[in-house]
Amino acid sequence: MVSFTKISYGWIALVFAAGVILAMTAPGQTAGLSPFTDPLIQELGVSRTAISFSYLIGTLTGALTMPYFGRLIDRIGSKTAIIAVGIGLSLVIYLASFVSDIFNLTAIYIGLRFFGQGALTLAATTLIAKTVLHRPGLALGMIGAIGAAGVSMAPVGFERLIALTDFRTAFQIEALLVLAIVIPIALFLPGKKLEVAKDEFTETGTLKTVTGMSVSEARKTLGFWMIATAMITVGLVSTAFGFHLISILGLQGFSPLEAAATFIPQTVGSLLLAVFVGGLTDKYHPKFGVIIAMSLMALSMLMLFIVQPGFLGLIFGFLIGSSQGAMKGVDTVALVQYFGRAHIGEIRGWAHSIGLVSTALGPILLSLGLDVFGNYYIPSLLLLLLPITAIVLAIIDQTPRDRYV
Numbered sequence: 001m002v003s004f005t006k007i008s009y010g011w012i013a014l015v016f017a018a019g020v021i022l023a024m025t026a027p028g029q030t031a032g033l034s035p036f037t038d039p040l041i042q043e044l045g046v047s048r049t050a051i052s053f054s055y056l057i058g059t060l061t062g063a064l065t066m067p068y069f070g071r072l073i074d075r076i077g078s079k080t081a082i083i084a085v086g087i088g089l090s091l092v093i094y095l096a097s098f099v100s101d102i103f104n105l106t107a108i109y110i111g112l113r114f115f116g117q118g119a120l121t122l123a124a125t126t127l128i129a130k131t132v133l134h135r136p137g138l139a140l141g142m143i144g145a146i147g148a149a150g151v152s153m154a155p156v157g158f159e160r161l162i163a164l165t166d167f168r169t170a171f172q173i174e175a176l177l178v179l180a181i182v183i184p185i186a187l188f189l190p191g192k193k194l195e196v197a198k199d200e201f202t203e204t205g206t207l208k209t210v211t212g213m214s215v216s217e218a219r220k221t222l223g224f225w226m227i228a229t230a231m232i233t234v235g236l237v238s239t240a241f242g243f244h245l246i247s248i249l250g251l252q253g254f255s256p257l258e259a260a261a262t263f264i265p266q267t268v269g270s271l272l273l274a275v276f277v278g279g280l281t282d283k284y285h286p287k288f289g290v291i292i293a294m295s296l297m298a299l300s301m302l303m304l305f306i307v308q309p310g311f312l313g314l315i316f317g318f319l320i321g322s323s324q325g326a327m328k329g330v331d332t333v334a335l336v337q338y339f340g341r342a343h344i345g346e347i348r349g350w351a352h353s354i355g356l357v358s359t360a361l362g363p364i365l366l367s368l369g370l371d372v373f374g375n376y377y378i379p380s381l382l383l384l385l386l387p388i389t390a391i392v393l394a395i396i397d398q399t400p401r402d403r404y405v
Helices: 009-023 030-044 048-064 066-076 076-097 103-129 134-164 167-187 222-243 245-250 256-261 263-283 288-304 311-339 345-375 375-384 387-398
Strands: 199-201 207-209
Touching: 009 103, 009 134, 009 167, 030 048, 030 103, 030 134, 030 222, 030 245, 030 256, 030 345, 048 311, 048 345, 066 076, 066 103, 066 345, 076 103, 076 167, 103 134, 103 311, 103 345, 134 256, 134 263, 134 311, 167 256, 199 288, 199 311, 207 263, 222 245, 222 288, 222 311, 222 345, 222 375, 222 387, 245 256, 256 263, 263 288, 263 311, 288 311, 288 387, 311 345, 345 375, 375 387
Parallel strands: none
Antiparallel strands: 199 207
């Protein structure tokens, strides 16, 4: 039985592998799709609101399947799921290079959001949640940092690919990269028999039964909804800003390349906060990590009023990335601490689904806000209610941690 009860070469290798797999979700993430938004609008001759609505449908459809996919991971194991999803994601990215109208673009968005943003992320993080028993917060923070680094750097690379070739060729290159990287790594991951899914060993070698809440029990706790609200906030706001980033920062005087470059400080912020908050969550109640993440997100939203090219642009990107990194360091390990490992795949499927629904709403809400108010400032102020709500829930949450350890 492999349970990774201490930091070792195996622990480090597994965390690094899962982190690289998370990085390869970039083509299905908002940051990775952002450089393609304006070229698609021009090529297909559609409005910004229309493509945002297409993105909403694609994301919602993909999100609604996550609880069922989480249950499937519990049954077939993370390794098998990662291999299947990696092949599926590569195929959908390749098909994206042939998009010709808003209808098949919507179908492509469904596939990209399901396989990339949803399924591959859920499978990789669930693998860590089931196998790593020693410093799981640090482990999940590290894979979140590695994954965020890859995802945050991707827009610059994708923007250059599109500029040097075209968006169709860029999609085809992405497809080959996903296939060439995800599948070989997945072949070396622990199989289902080595996952701590039903039984695990203590450090003294004694077999103990893994316990935990069912999904229905977890959904009745304030802790579940505190985490869900924080995930909604990060998902909705970061996706709204990321999807329309070229337009948002363009109004502030940024060139397309300067706007895409703000994803670089996002990487730095995500790396630092994912590891820091992940380690913090191993020792303290997850609510503190949630408060840190939501405070950083609120600050980034307020910065929209003053951001401009240069130093302030770096700070803006850093704050958004820091908030995302902080949540990567707290969400998965918090669910394990609260609800145990027995049904963690399905519980995470529900939480992930809620978070994905929010990412579907972000771009369309911001686009409609621009249509109604003529700027991004008022919609951003209205969205500020989300992190405030999450902070209030965190302050009053009394859900005990580690009751199933």
